[in-house]
Amino acid sequence: MSKLTPINADFDAMVRRSFAKQSMMAFIGAEVAEVRPGFCEIHLPHRDELLQQHGFFHAGATSAIVDSAGGYAAFSLFEEGDGVLTVEFKLNLTAPADGDRLIARGEVVKPGNTLTVTRGEVLAVKDGREKTCAVMQQTMMRIVGRPDVSG
Amino acid sequence: MSKLTPINADFDAMVRRSFAKQSMMAFIGAEVAEVRPGFCEIHLPHRDELLQQHGFFHAGATSAIVDSAGGYAAFSLFEEGDGVLTVEFKLNLTAPADGDRLIARGEVVKPGNTLTVTRGEVLAVKDGREKTCAVMQQTMMRIVGRPDVSG
């Protein structure tokens, strides 16, 4: 990934404002941990309500945070007032999401005027050790002339 | 899709028992509406906690139920005692998930001894009218000798 330059110097606050409006992120307990130009990291602590039947995080939780991490990685390069939509994403679940929390990282692979391609990764953190449990490839769309329509 | 024959005559109860163990499905309010051999339909009523910033369902909710619908479509053809894992899925979001509830349908395209390929669709129901808001293509894996490890 080449170095990416944000159009909006206030990109960090722009991302966090949008994230704060997504009720589902608060509902599951997800938080934005870090924003850089073309990069976003989201954390999700373990909760008994987010599991499948063996005590691992549900794939729905994994996909929710990594889709958002990739989406906000793209959004960080947009202008204030632009909207952002997930066109599609593809997720491989590579290990059980077994941990005290999940860390989802999204980064822009190819920025574009209309479409932005990102890659993502989810780490399960258990007893201080990180293990990759999912990898993603995603296409985001910039919507001009409408405020943020992410999600 | 050719007609699919379940190995386990009790496939409907097998699917519902597994679904009931997934805390996240109960947490978001998802319910199994129908199970047939190689087919599963899951419903998700509108809740204020499942949205993004414009009042549409969050992509995380959409992907959670369609991944499960495809997974249980595959699982319906397995034997009692088999486990099931999502290998990967790819989701296109084709319209805003704007509605009173979502309906996710998964069906088996190609059953297999180890891998099963499914397709899925999500409909947003608003004022009694259905509109497709997402389509999915998915790979599931059967795990022999371990009880259901879905999710």
Place this chain on the structure above:
Amino acid sequence: MSKLTPINADFDAMVRRSFAKQSMMAFIGAEVAEVRPGFCEIHLPHRDELLQQHGFFHAGATSAIVDSAGGYAAFSLFEEGDGVLTVEFKLNLTAPADGDRLIARGEVVKPGNTLTVTRGEVLAVKDGREKTCAVMQQTMMRIVGRPDVSG
């Protein structure tokens, strides 16, 4: 799939003209068999140059024709003078591509002003019997103001 209406009444010739300009399709021996609004079927006869080591069609041949079938399904709904680009596609190979020829079918799932989502299928025909060997989900982009840039 709801019934799709072409903007260009001459869509069949528009698709075939574009296809004829793709040297790779001629090189491998692929032919357009049928065009309907939002649908395209491409045939590929068996050739010793298109195989992997067991006499089956190479995945590169399979993906080349089904990407084109989906792309021209989308293109059939465009205006004369529009360009078309593959944004991305995802292909599951569900059985060996073992046959006298391959038949790739693409159809539009969701037409759009900018993005069009399609699904595709590849059948291997052997001794007169068809068997699905691949399924695809694809995103195409319409480019306004530039002639066809497909491929």
Place this chain on the structure above:
Amino acid sequence: MSKLTPINADFDAMVRRSFAKQSMMAFIGAEVAEVRPGFCEIHLPHRDELLQQHGFFHAGATSAIVDSAGGYAAFSLFEEGDGVLTVEFKLNLTAPADGDRLIARGEVVKPGNTLTVTRGEVLAVKDGREKTCAVMQQTMMRIVGRPDVSG
């Protein structure tokens, strides 16, 4: 990607022998440039027969070599006598494949006993400058007890 250890010390020759049996790779002019444990690079020089209508490489050529690069990255970690199958791949085309040649690189993200997940990238080289034109995410399957069935 953690460091990957090949089971077969002769992995380089094993990959090249399998590649040499794929008639389609020779037909389009693709060559294996480099093999490392969990990594494979394939080159494809420009030929007039591999293009779409604007002089860029056809997406079928791009996908053929990156699918093979990812597949042989996985295969490099297998035992002599194992077979290898592409389960599925997802490809984003991020720029026109405009160049004197294409370079496809595949690398293993998550090795596994049955399934191996890889990522791939295609660079278009023009006048000595490289530009990414495609990124891929792929699932490969190891087949035990049958010789290489790749492709």
